[in-house]
Amino acid sequence: MFPDGFFEYLRGINCSDVEVYAIPEGSVVFPKVPLMRVEGPIAVVQLLETPFVNLINFASLVTTNAARHRFVAGKSKTLLEFGLRRAQGPDGGMGASKYCYIGGFDATSNVAAGRLFGIPLRGTHSHAFVSSFMTLDEIKDKSLRKKASKSTCKDFVSLVQTWLNKLQKSKSLRGVFAETNQSELSAFISYALAFPDNFLALVDTYDVIRSGIPNFCAVALALNELGYKAVGIRLDSGDLAYLSCQVRKIFCCIEKEFGLSGFGKTSITASNDLNEETLDALNKQGHEVDTYGIGTYLVTCYAQAALGIVFKLVEINKQPRIKLSEDVSKVSIPCKKKIYRLYGKEGYPLVDIMTGEDEPPPKVGERILCRHPFEESKRAYVVPQHVEELLRCYSAGTSGKAREPLPPLKDIRERCIKQIEKMRPDHMRRLNPTPYKVSVSGKLYDFIHFLWLNEAPVGELQ
Amino acid sequence: MFPDGFFEYLRGINCSDVEVYAIPEGSVVFPKVPLMRVEGPIAVVQLLETPFVNLINFASLVTTNAARHRFVAGKSKTLLEFGLRRAQGPDGGMGASKYCYIGGFDATSNVAAGRLFGIPLRGTHSHAFVSSFMTLDEIKDKSLRKKASKSTCKDFVSLVQTWLNKLQKSKSLRGVFAETNQSELSAFISYALAFPDNFLALVDTYDVIRSGIPNFCAVALALNELGYKAVGIRLDSGDLAYLSCQVRKIFCCIEKEFGLSGFGKTSITASNDLNEETLDALNKQGHEVDTYGIGTYLVTCYAQAALGIVFKLVEINKQPRIKLSEDVSKVSIPCKKKIYRLYGKEGYPLVDIMTGEDEPPPKVGERILCRHPFEESKRAYVVPQHVEELLRCYSAGTSGKAREPLPPLKDIRERCIKQIEKMRPDHMRRLNPTPYKVSVSGKLYDFIHFLWLNEAPVGELQ
Numbered sequence: 042m043f044p045d046g047f048f049e050y051l052r053g054i055n056c057s058d059v060e061v062y063a064i065p066e067g068s069v070v071f072p073k074v075p076l077m078r079v080e081g082p083i084a085v086v087q088l089l090e091t092p093f094v095n096l097i098n099f100a101s102l103v104t105t106n107a108a109r110h111r112f113v114a115g116k117s118k119t120l121l122e123f124g125l126r127r128a129q130g131p132d133g134g135m136g137a138s139k140y141c142y143i144g145g146f147d148a149t150s151n152v153a154a155g156r157l158f159g160i161p162l163r164g165t166h167s168h169a170f171v172s173s174f175m176t177l178d179e180i181k182d183k184s185l186r187k188k189a190s191k192s193t194c195k196d197f198v199s200l201v202q203t204w205l206n207k208l209q210k211s212k213s214l215r216g217v218f219a220e221t222n223q224s225e226l227s228a229f230i231s232y233a234l235a236f237p238d239n240f241l242a243l244v245d246t247y248d249v250i251r252s253g254i255p256n257f258c259a260v261a262l263a264l265n266e267l268g269y270k271a272v273g274i275r276l277d278s279g280d281l282a283y284l285s286c287q288v289r290k291i292f293c294c295i296e297k298e299f300g301l302s303g304f305g306k307t308s309i310t311a312s313n314d315l316n317e318e319t320l321d322a323l324n325k326q327g328h329e330v331d332t333y334g335i336g337t338y339l340v341t342c343y344a345q346a347a348l349g350i351v352f353k354l355v356e357i358n359k360q361p362r363i364k365l366s367e368d369v370s371k372v373s374i375p376c377k378k379k380i381y382r383l384y385g386k387e388g389y390p391l392v393d394i395m396t397g398e399d400e401p402p403p404k405v406g407e408r409i410l411c412r413h414p415f416e417e418s419k420r421a422y423v424v425p426q427h428v429e430e431l432l433r434c435y436s437a438g439t440s441g442k443a444r445e446p447l448p449p450l451k452d453i454r455e456r457c458i459k460q461i462e463k464m465r466p467d468h469m470r471r472l473n474p475t476p477y478k479v480s481v482s483g484k485l486y487d488f489i490h491f492l493w494l495n496e497a498p499v500g501e502l503q
Numbered sequence: 504m505f506p507d508g509f510f511e512y513l514r515g516i517n518c519s520d521v522e523v524y525a526i527p528e529g530s531v532v533f534p535k536v537p538l539m540r541v542e543g544p545i546a547v548v549q550l551l552e553t554p555f556v557n558l559i560n561f562a563s564l565v566t567t568n569a570a571r572h573r574f575v576a577g578k579s580k581t582l583l584e585f586g587l588r589r590a591q592g593p594d595g596g597m598g599a600s601k602y603c604y605i606g607g608f609d610a611t612s613n614v615a616a617g618r619l620f621g622i623p624l625r626g627t628h629s630h631a632f633v634s635s636f637m638t639l640d641e642i643k644d645k646s647l648r649k650k651a652s653k654s655t656c657k658d659f660v661s662l663v664q665t666w667l668n669k670l671q672k673s674k675s676l677r678g679v680f681a682e683t684n685q686s687e688l689s690a691f692i693s694y695a696l697a698f699p700d701n702f703l704a705l706v707d708t709y710d711v712i713r714s715g716i717p718n719f720c721a722v723a724l725a726l727n728e729l730g731y732k733a734v735g736i737r738l739d740s741g742d743l744a745y746l747s748c749q750v751r752k753i754f755c756c757i758e759k760e761f762g763l764s765g766f767g768k769t770s771i772t773a774s775n776d777l778n779e780e781t782l783d784a785l786n787k788q789g790h791e792v793d794t795y796g797i798g799t800y801l802v803t804c805y806a807q808a809a810l811g812i813v814f815k816l817v818e819i820n821k822q823p824r825i826k827l828s829e830d831v832s833k834v835s836i837p838c839k840k841k842i843y844r845l846y847g848k849e850g851y852p853l854v855d856i857m858t859g860e861d862e863p864p865p866k867v868g869e870r871i872l873c874r875h876p877f878e879e880s881k882r883a884y885v886v887p888q889h890v891e892e893l894l895r896c897y898s899a900g901t902s903g904k905a906r907e908p909l910p911p912l913k914d915i916r917e918r919c920i921k922q923i924e925k926m927r928p929d930h931m932r933r934l935n936p937t938p939y940k941v942s943v944s945g946k947l948y949d950f951i952h953f954l955w956l957n958e959a960p961v962g963e964l965q
Contacts, residue, residue, distance in 0.1 A: 083635055090629070094588040095596055103591075126556040127809045129565075132594025134557055167552070169816035172824040173545055222958065247827055247958060279829055337809045346803035347589045354631035362634040365709055367741050496684065496709060 054085055060438035064380075064431045065445070067104075067143055067456035069464060073414065073479045074380055074393050076101070076350065078432055083357065090352040099133070100140045102348035106339060107144025108461055112469065113320040119332035121163050122149040123312060124340030137340035143454045145461075150334070158450055165275045165310065165334075166232055171246040174227035177202075185234055188268030197263060201230055204266075205259035213294040218255040222247040226256045233260045233271075240264060241272040241310070249276060249284055254291055265301060273308030275334070281311045281319075282326040289329035310334055316343065321471070363492050369415050375492055376485065380432055383409075383425035389465040392423055393431070396482040403428050411480035414489060421478070516547055522900035526842075526893045527907070529566075529605055529918035531926060535876065535941045536842055536855050538563070538812065540894055545819065552814040561595070562602045564810035568801060569606025570923055574931065575782045581794035583625050584611040585774060586802030599802035605916045607923075612796070620912055627737045627772065627796075628694055633708040636689040639664075647696055650730030659725060663692055666728075667721035675756040680717040684709040688718045695722045695733075702726060703734040703772065711738060711746055716753055727763060735770030737796070743773045743781075744788040751791035772796055778805065783933070825954045831877050837954055838947065842894055845871075845887035851927040854885055855893070858944040865890050873942035876951060883940070 059081035064070055076097060079086050107122070114120055122141040128134035131153075138154035148163035149155060155162040177198055185197040194200055205226070209218050225246055233240045240260065244253025254274070261271035276284050293305035311323075311330040316338035323330065337343065353373040354362050361375035377398040385391040394403060394411050403409045403425055413419035433445040448456075467475040481489065521543035526532055538559060541548050569584070576582055584603040590596035593615075600616030610625035611617060617624040639660055647659040656662055667688070671680050687708055695702045702722065706715025716736070723733035738746050755767035773785075773792040778800035785792065799805065815835040816824050823837040839860040847853040856865060856873050865871045865887055875881035895907040910918075929937040943951065 087629070087631060090631070091588055092593075095590065095593060098589055099591045099595065126553055127560055127811075128557065129561045129591035129595030130598045131554075131557060133561070133591030133598075136592040136595075167549070168826050169549060169552070169814070172816050172826055173819050175819075175822060245828075278833065337811070341808035342803075343808045346805045346808040347799045349589075349799070352631070354634050357635050357637075360637060364630050364634055366707075371740065 054088070056081070056085060056089070056436070058082065058438045059085060059089070059436060060434070060440055060442075061436035062432040063435050065433060065453075065456065066448075067453040067460065068431070069390075069457075069460040070101075071393060071477050071479050073374065074395070074431070075378065078377065079352075080377070081438060083354075094350055094352050098348045098350045099136060099342075101350065102342050102345070103137050103340060104140040104144040104457065105348075106342045106344070107141040107146050108457065109317055110320065110333075110335060110339060111145035111458075112461070113317050113324070113471070114333060115324075118330070119148075119163075119310075120146045121310070121332060121334040122146045122151070122339060123164075123334040123336035125151045125336075127337040128340045134340065139450070141339060142450065143457050145454070145458055146335075160450070165241045165243050166228070168243065168246050168277075170232070171225050171228040171243065174224045174231065176223055177227045177230070179227055180231055180234070182234070185237060185267060188237070190268065194267055197234060197267075198230055200263040200266065201226070201259045204262040205255060207299075208255050208258055208262075208295075211294075211298055213298050214291065217291065218251065221252040221256045225252055226259070229256050229260045233264055233269075237264055237267070237269040239272060240269070241275060241308075243275045243277060245276055245278045249279060250287060250291075254288055258291070258295055261304070261307065262295070262299065262301070265304075270303075271307060273310060273331070275310040275312060276330075277311075277313045281313070281330065282323050282328040285309050285311060285329040286327070308332060312336070314338065317471075361488070361492060363489070363496055365493065365497055372415065372493070374414055374481065374485075375489060378485070379430065382429040382431055383411075383423050384427035384429070385423075386426050387465075388426075389463065390477070391425070392421070392478040392480055394423075394480045394482060395485060397485050397488070400482055400484055402430065410483045411478065412483055412486040414479070414481045414486065420480075516550070518543070518547060518551070518898070520544065520900045521547060521551070521898060522896070522902055522904075523898035524894040525897050527895060527915075527918065528910075529915040529922065530893070531852075531919075531922040532563075533855060533939050533941050535836065536857070536893070537840065540839065541814075542839070543900060545816075556812055556814050560810045560812045561598060561804075563812065564804050564807070565599050565802060566602040566606040566919065567810075568804045568806070569603040569608050570919065571779055572782065572795075572797060572801060573607035573920075574923070575779050575786070575933070576795060577786075580792070581610075581625075582608045583772070583794060583796045584608045584613070584801060585626075585796040585798035587613045587798075589799045590802045596802065601912070603801060604912065605919050607916070607920055608797075622912070627703045627705050628690070630705065630708050630739075632694070633687050633690040633705065636686045636693065638685055639689050639692070641689055642693055642696070644696070647699060647729060650699070652730065656729055659696060659729075660692055662725040662728065663688070663721050666724040667717060669761075670717050670720055670724075670757075673756075673760055675760050676753065679753065680713065683714040683718045687714055688721070691718050691722045695726055695731075699726055699729070699731045701734055702731070703737060703770075705737045705739060707738055707740045711741060712749060712753075716750055720753070720757055723766070723769065724757070724761065724763070727766075732765075733769060735772060735793070737772040737774060738792075739773075739775045743775070743792065744785050744790040747771050747773060747791040748789070770794060774798070776800065779933075823950070823954060825951070825958055827955065827959055834877065834955070836876055836943065836947075837951060840947070841892065844891040844893055845873075845885050846889035846891070847885075848888050849927075850888075851925065852939070853887070854883070854940040854942055856885075856942045856944060857947060859947050859950070862944055862946055864892065872945045873940065874945055874948040876941075876943045876948065882942075 062078040064076050124137050125134040128137045135154055138149040138151040139158050142160045148161040150164035154160050183196045183198045184193050186193045229242050242257045244257055257274050264271050292307050296304040308331045309329055310332040312334035315333055315335045355375050356377045363375040364373040366372050378395045380395050381403050382393050383391050392411050408422050408424050411421050411423050434442045435445050437444050468477050524540040526538050586599050587596040590599045597616055600611040600613040601620050604622045610623040612626035616622050645658045645660045646655050648655045691704050704719045706719055719736050726733050754769050758766040770793045771791055772794040774796035777797045817837050818839045825837040826835040828834050840857045842857050843865050844855050845853050854873050870884050870886050873883050873885050896904045897907050899906050930939050
C-alpha cells in the first residue's frame with residue numbers, strides 16, 4: 042500500500058530540527074497543562090506522537106499510583122515494589138519498577154531493574170523455597186561462623202532446635218506455639234546459613250502463629266547467639282492487621298523473657314494484594330507492619346488502569362489550531378504556549394497559568410488575571426510571590442537554545458517527593474480534594490473563544 | 504551481597520535439562536488447571552518462575568479480554584486494536600497487539616506489530632491531520648488519475664466542490680448540511696488524493712453531521728466519478744448509536760438520490776473509549792456501526808487489570824508438596840499431574856480432570872468419577888465421548904520425548920476462535936454463566952486431603 046520511495050523517505054528522517062520542551066520529570070502536573078511542547082516539521086512530529094504518548098502515559102500513571110501509595114502508607118514505612126510478574130510483559134515490568142521508585146518507593150524485587158537503573162533491591166524467599174524442603178536431614182553443611190569472629194558453630198541446626206525447645210517451654214508464650222512444620226524449619230535454617238545477615242523469613246506457608254513464627258524466632262535467637270541480627274518476617278496472607286499485632290506481641294515477649302534488647306522491633310513486612318484502600322484500612326485498624334511489598338495493584342494501576350494523555354496540534358505555520366468537541370473537556374487549547382506556576386505567600390503553588398508564547402511573563406509581586414480556559418465566570422487575580430516557568434528545553438533543534446541536563450534517577454525521585462510535599466494539603470486530600478486551578482491569561486482566553494466561534498458551525502433550529 | 508562464584512554459577516546455567524509441558528496457546532482454560540508443568544533442577548526452575556509468570560499473565564489476560572470484546576461485538580463486526588498509546592510501554596503495546604489478534608481481533612494500528620507478527624494493519628488519519636490544513640489553496644497537486652484508466656482528472660478539488668454543491672442543494676437532504684469546514688475539506692481531499700483506494704475519513708473534528716459527513720460524501724462522490732470506492736468514515740465522539748444511524752440514513756438517501764448503488768453500505772467505524780459494556784449498550788440501542796476501533800479498555804484490561812496466575816512447587820525428588828492457606832482457593836494441588844478434558848455427546852467439553860502422573864487415562868465410553876478438589880460432596884460420574892490430554896511437551900529436556908511444533912500466529916488465533924465456539928453457550932453467558940467444572944480423580948482427591956491433614960497443624964481451643 043506504500044508508494045515507491047516512502048521507505049527511503051522514512052529512512053532519511055531524523056529529529057535534528059525538532060525542538061522538545063517539557064516539564065521536568067518528577068514534577069507534579071495537572072490536567073490541561075501540556076507536559077511537552079514539540080515543534081518541528083509536521084510529518085516528523087506526527088510520527089513522534091505514538092512513541093511519546095506511549096512512553097509518557099504509563100510512566101506518569103504508575104508514578105502517580107506509587108506516590109498515592111506512599112501518601113497513604115506514610116513517610117516512615119518502607120515500600121517495596123513486587124510487581125514484575127503482573128506487569129505487561131518484561132518491559133512493562135521494567136517501566137513499573139523505574140517509575141514506582143520515582144514515585145517514592147524504596148526498592149524493588151526486580152533484579153534487572155536494580156542492575157539497569159541502580160534501584161535498591163529487596164525481596165524475600167518464596168513459598169516454593171519453603172516447600173522444597175522436607176526434613177532437617179537435608180541440611181548438609183550445618184556450620185556457621187560466628188559474626189566478626191574466627192570461631193565457628195559446628196551444628197547450627199542443633200542450636201536452633203535448642204532455642205525452639207526453649208520457646209515451646211517459655212512461660213510467657215505457653216500454649217501459643219505448637220509442633221512446628223519441619224520442612225519450614227529446614228528452609229529457614231538453610232536460608233539463615235546462606236544469608237545470616239539477611240534473614241527475612243516468609244512465615245505463612247503453613248500457619249503463621251503456630252509454625253512460622255516459632256520457627257523464625259528459634260532461628261533468629263540462634264543467629265543472635267552467634268552475633269547476627271535477623272531482619273524480620275513477611276506475612277503474605279490472612280488478617281494482616283491482627284497477625285502483625287500478634288507477632289509484635291510475641292517479639293516483645295521474647296525480648297523481655299530472653300533479655301534480647303531490640304528484638305521487639307524486628308521488622309514485619311506485609312504483602313498480599315495490597316493497595317491504597319487496604320493500606321488505609323490497616324491504618325484505621327491499627328497494625329504493626331513496618332514494610333509493605335506491593336505488586337499487582339501498583340504496577341497494573343488497577344484502580345485506574347489508563348491515563349488519557351493525548352497529543353494535539355495547536356499551531357501550524359504560525360497559525361493557531363483548535364480541536365473542537367461536544368465535550369468541552371476535549372476541546373484543545375490552541376497556540377504555542379508558555380506555562381508558569383505561580384506560588385503564594387506560604388510557599389504553596391497557587392495556580393498554573395498558560396499564556397501565548399509572546400506575552401510577557403507573570404512578575405513577582407504584580408497582579409495578574411488568571412481565567413478558567415472555558416468557564417467565563419471563573420477567574421481570579423493573583424499576586425505571585427514566586428514564578429516558575431514549567432516548560433524547559435530538552436531538545437534544541439536548530440534554535441541554539443541551551444539544553445536542560447537529564448538528571449540521574451535519584452534526583453528525579455527526590456524532586457518528585459519534594460514536589461508532592463510542597464503541595465497545599467487540601468489539594469492532596471484523598472476524599473474530595475480542592476481542585477488545583479489551571480488557568481489561561483486574559484489574552485489567551487479571548488483568543489481561544491474567538492477561534493472556537495470561528496471554527497464551529499452554527500446550528501439551525503427547525 | 505553475593506558470594507564469590509555466584510555469577511559464574513549463573514553464567515553456567517542452561518535449560519537443557521528442563522522439561523516444559525503446556526496447554527497449547529489459544530486454548531480455553533479454567534482456574535485451578537495448570538497452564539504449564541515445568542520439571543528440572545530446582546534452582547534453574549525457580550529462576551524461570553518470574554519470567555514465565557510475567558510472560559503468561561498479561562498475555563492470557565489480554566487475549567481473554569479481546570475474546571470477550573469479540574463475543575459481545577459479534578462475528579460480523581470488524582474489530583481493530585488501537586491501544587498502543589495506552590499500553591505499558593512499547594513492549595506492553597506489542598504484547599497487546601499480538602494477543603488481541605489471537606483473541607479474535609482482525610487488525611491493529613500498531614505498525615511495528617504488523618511488521619513483526621504479520622498482523623493485518625488498519626487505521627485512519629488523526630484529528631491533527633485534519634487541523635493541520637487551513638484552506639483548499641494548500642493543495643498543490645490537484646490531479647488524480649482515473650481508476651484503471653490512463654486519463655486524469657486535472658482538478659479533483661473542483662470536482663469535489665461541485666459534488667458538495669449538489670449535496671447542499673439535494674432535495675432529500677435539504678437543511679441537513681451547513682457550510683462545511685474548509686480545513687476539514689482540504690484534509691479529506693488531500694487524503695483521498697494520496698489514498699484514493701483507501702479513503703476512510705475521521706469526521707468529528709468539527710461537527711459530524713453539519714461538516715464531516717457532507718465533506719466526506721462530496722469527496723466520496725467525486726472519487727466514485729473517477730472509478731474509486733471510498734471505504735468509509737470514523738466517528739470518535741458523541742452518541743455513537745444515534746450518529747451512526749443518522750449517517751447511515753444520509754448514505755442511503757445519497758444512494759437513492761444519486762443512483763449510487765452500494766453507497767448506503769459505506770462502512771462506519773466507531774471509536775472513543777469503547778469497551779464490553781459500551782458495545783453491549785450499542786447492541787441494545789440499535790446502531791449502524793460496522794467496525795470498532797478499541798484501545799484503552801482493551802489493552803489495559805481496565806475491567807480487570809491483572810490476572811493472578813501463580814507458579815507452585817507441587818513435587819520435589821518424587822515427593823508431593825502442598826502449599827496451604829486459610830483461603831481454600833489458595834491451597835495448591837500437589838503432585839506431578841496429567842490433565843484431561845472430557846467431551847460429552849453433543850461435542851461440548853464437560854469437565855477437566857487432573858490425575859496423578861501414573862494413573863491410567865480416562866477412556867472413551869468408560870465411566871469415571873470426577874471430584875471437586877476441595878469440596879467433598881461435589882462429585883459426578885462422567886462417560887466421556889472424547890478425551891483430550893491438555894499438557895503437551897514443548898521442551899523435552901533429556902527425556903527424548905517428541906516436541907510439539909510451535910504453530911504460526913494465525914493458527915493460534917484460529918484455534919482460539921474455534922475453542923471458544925466449541926464451548927456450551929451457558930458457560931459463555933456474560934451474566935451468571937454456569938461454572939465449568941474442574942475436577943480431580945478420586946485417587947488424587949484422597950491424596951490431597953491426606954497430605955493436607957498431615958501438613959496442617961492442629962489448632963487448640965483454650
